Amino acid sequence: MSRFAPGDRVQILDLGKPGHVRIPWYVRHKTGVVERHCGAYPNPEELAVARPGLPAIDLYRVRLDQRDLWPDYAGAAEDTLEIEVYDHWLAPAADPSAKD
Amino acid sequence: MREPTLPDPAALDRVPVREGYDGADYYALMTRALHQILLEQGLLAPEDTDRVIAALEAPRPEWGARLVARAWVDPAFKARLLADGSAAAAELGFTIKEARLVAVENTADLHNLIVCTLCSCYPRSLLGQPPWWYISKAYRARAVREPRAVLKEFGVDLPDSVRVRVHDSNADMRYLVLPRRPEGTDGADEADLARFVTRDSMIGTAHADIRAGLAKPA
Numbered sequence: 001m002s003r004f005a006p007g008d009r010v011q012i013l014d015l016g017k018p019g020h021v022r023i024p025w026y027v028r029h030k031t032g033v034v035e036r037h038c039g040a041y042p043n044p045e046e047l048a049v050a051r052p053g054l055p056a057i058d059l060y061r062v063r064l065d066q067r068d069l070w071p072d073y074a075g076a077a078e079d080t081l082e083i084e085v086y087d088h089w090l091a092p093a094a095d096p097s098a099k100d
Numbered sequence: 101m102r103e104p105t106l107p108d109p110a111a112l113d114r115v116p117v118r119e120g121y122d123g124a125d126y127y128a129l130m131t132r133a134l135h136q137i138l139l140e141q142g143l144l145a146p147e148d149t150d151r152v153i154a155a156l157e158a159p160r161p162e163w164g165a166r167l168v169a170r171a172w173v174d175p176a177f178k179a180r181l182l183a184d185g186s187a188a189a190a191e192l193g194f195t196i197k198e199a200r201l202v203a204v205e206n207t208a209d210l211h212n213l214i215v216c217t218l219c220s221c222y223p224r225s226l227l228g229q230p231p232w233w234y235i236s237k238a239y240r241a242r243a244v245r246e247p248r249a250v251l252k253e254f255g256v257d258l259p260d261s262v263r264v265r266v267h268d269s270n271a272d273m274r275y276l277v278l279p280r281r282p283e284g285t286d287g288a289d290e291a292d293l294a295r296f297v298t299r300d301s302m303i304g305t306a307h308a309d310i311r312a313g314l315a316k317p318a
Contacts, residue, residue, distance in 0.1 A: 022271045023270070026217075026244065027268075038200065038273060039200070044271065059272055061273070069244075074248065074249070075264055079247070079263055079264045079265070079266075080263070080265045080266075081244060081267075081268060082267050083267075083268040083270055084270055084272065084273055
């Protein structure tokens, strides 16, 4: 049973890990919505140092608003970006209606 | 005729993105040295390397174009492609080896663009090796930061009414854009349609183009 479902709001964490991490800096600390659950995959941070990376970790595609990523984003307000994030880099986020 | 202006070399040091990196020569040399040792020790035959290179070079954009053209003529196939790209590719005999294939559909009000900011993830076992600019740091940095400006430089000038969705291919999925079927192709059959599907249209930096299909393959 995966921790998140499509539509769930999530925050991308900054685990501060060195090495072969697949979460680029520009999405860390940002909040988005789960687009889909991709399945579970061996942890690339472990695979990179020749460990098995098991048990496999749930992988999600997270959709973020471009204007949340870049405060001066020049495109349309509805422009988005989607990126894959492993479960351990995610935390549940509050509903945006509670934010304001 | 005007002389071409060359940039001031000092200004090149100030550009925000520098392609390549200082260690590249070292790793190229080490790779050649290792290859030579393996050959000398009889652990590897020259044809082994040739075979691997041939396999790497076999996939090509035309393979992806066949998926797109099938999706344009067969709504049920399109639905399967969007639900599970790898399974749909397998139906046409293509095995996506490196990861799971995710197909994303361009519509009248949504345009998709693929990038790998961290390295150069690309559906290589379907489309072949990526174009040089896809690997460039400039594309990787700018496609997520100012996708509309990048698209405009590629000749894709989108009004604000068309949403832009960037896909950062950073982990275990690989992405294929399903471009829009060009206007005026109602009578075209699947093989003709496939010729309108360019490599760049499957990355999202171009539209499928009826002009691309004018030259019949030999």
